[in-house]
Amino acid sequence: MESSIKGRLLRYWKVYAGALVLAVLSDMIGIVKFDIGIGTLTLFPMVFATIIGGLFGPDLLRLFDMKESGAAGAMVLVCLAPFMAKMGVGAGANLARLVEVGPALLLQEFGNLGTILISLPVALLLGLKKEAIGACYSINRDSNLGLTTDIYGPDAPETKGTFAVYIVGSVIGTVFMSLLASIVASWNVFHPLALAMASGVGSGSMMTAAAGTLAAIYPDYAEVIPVLGGASDMLTGITGIYMGTFIGLPLTTWLYNKLEPTVGRIFARNTINSNAGGEAE
Amino acid sequence: MKAKAEIRFFEQMGLLALAGTIMILTNMIGYKYTLVQSLQGYAVLGGIALAGVTISRFMSRFIKLPTMMYVSLTGLLLACPLSPFKEQVIAWANNFAFLAPATALGAFAGISLGKDMKNFGRMGVKLIAITVLVITGTFIMSAFVADQVLKYTGSV
Structure with a gap:
């Protein structure tokens, strides 16, 4: 039984050693922040590891061949499991607080699905194929990454869509959320408390950025805004995976199957280069 | 078995x-x-x-x-x-x-995505646009639902 592990180690030692070196190097670089005037861009070690790893792949520097690249894909799923375990423990530890949150907080979780209706049509118009399903069914934070990779496999176009939005979101998420919060607040259509709840839709750092901005705009609510944002963030952490499994993905796939034949045809007429889709191999 | x-x-x-x-x-x-x-x-x-x-x-x-x-x-x-x-x-x-499990995840994902780097490069701008749209859509719809419920329940 150990022989299959041993065999894998012997055949793909370069992948495991490479990932170890990449991870250690990226962790030594640490979290890098750029001040770009309107806010801060954040680069996590994970982003460095992904980009450098990608550069060494068969497309560019060729340190890893196609088979090794595939073996790394299998390890992505293995790595996701402890990550999901950590999120699960976090959800369980906060379960008692669920009782304290009101109906508005619970229901606004369904608002998270609204992105599908807005982003999927545009993604299709931009020429994305099945990547659009992974990219558009949720805000693509950590638990969604686990879900898509698990359901479609690490090499599927759907997973690439989720992964791309996850990575881009981790870099621009904080700066964009604080920008977005101040723009939407200036419309004066939503109650400050509703905006506070909405600031918890993404990652913890996105929530902090958005709630901070909102607290500065609405000093009267400055104390309660981070509390609601935090509760909403925690709630998304608990409900996200079930929302995605039972509503988000089925709904997105259904809409994709409805829209893609029409939009895809228009797009195919405009550009010959349809190779940009997921079926590259 | x-x-x-x-x-x-x-x-x-x-x-x-x-x-x-x-x-x-x-x-x-x-x-x-x-x-x-x-x-x-x-x-x-x-x-x-x-x-x-x-x-x-x-x-x-x-x-x-x-x-x-x-x-x-x-x-x-x-x-x-x-x-x-x-x-x-x-x-x-x-x-x-x-985020401790995330670095290893990123390293393996990077090596795995290494076969599609050219594709990602080509789609880069589109993916940034989609990300912005996804975050915007989620935020606004979530605020909308919360706003409606708060008004309906008379909380605000």
Whole structure:
């Protein structure tokens, strides 16, 4: 039984050693922040590891061949499991607080699905194929990454869509959320408390950025805004995976199957280069 | 049949140990936890991961649900207020930084995506546009629903 592990180690030692070196190097670089005037861009070690790893792949520097690249894909799923375990423990530890949150907080979780209706049509118009399903069914934070990779496999176009939005979101998420919060607040259509709840839709750092901005705009609510944002963030952490499994993905796939034949045809007429889709191999 | 399941169990354990080695290093280098803390943390998280995957394999005979959902659910149940082990589970899991598993994940994902770098480069601007749209859509719709419910329930 150990022989299959041993065999894998012997055949793909370069992948495991490479990932170890990449991870250690990226962790030594640490979290890098750029001040770009309107806010801060954040680069996590994970982003460095992904980009450098990608550069060494068969497309560019060729340190890893196609088979090794595939073996790394299998390890992505293995790595996701402890990550999901950590999120699960976090959800369980906060379960008692669920009782304290009101109906508005619970229901606004369904608002998270609204992105599908807005982003999927545009993604299709931009020429994305099945990547659009992974990219558009949720805000693509950590638990969604686990879900898509698990359901479609690490090499599927759907997973690439989720992964791309996850990575881009981790870099621009904080700066964009604080920008977005101040723009939407200036419309004066939503109650400050509703905006506070909405600031918890993404990652913890996105929530902090958005709630901070909102607290500065609405000093009267400055104390309660981070509390609601935090509760909403925690709630998304608990409900996200079930929302995605039972509503988000089925709904997105259904809409994709409805829209893609029409939009895809228009797009195919405009550009010959349809190779940009997921079926590259 | 049983032997096969056993092999897969040990194989999964080996792979988790392999991934865990990198994650423990990340937890120590990137997040300044001690070796003992990191080992405790990974014992809990890796254990939950292994249990979740095993339960998922067993359950898939009856109903097909994402493996990661079982992993997450196992963690949730072990840490929930009703769990007799909650203090131990939460305390040890707290010795592992939230993003500590992410660096290893990123490294493997990077090597895996290495075959599609040209594609990603070509789609780069589009993907940024989609990300912006996804975040905007989620935020506004969430604010809209919260706003409606708050008004309907007379909270504001």
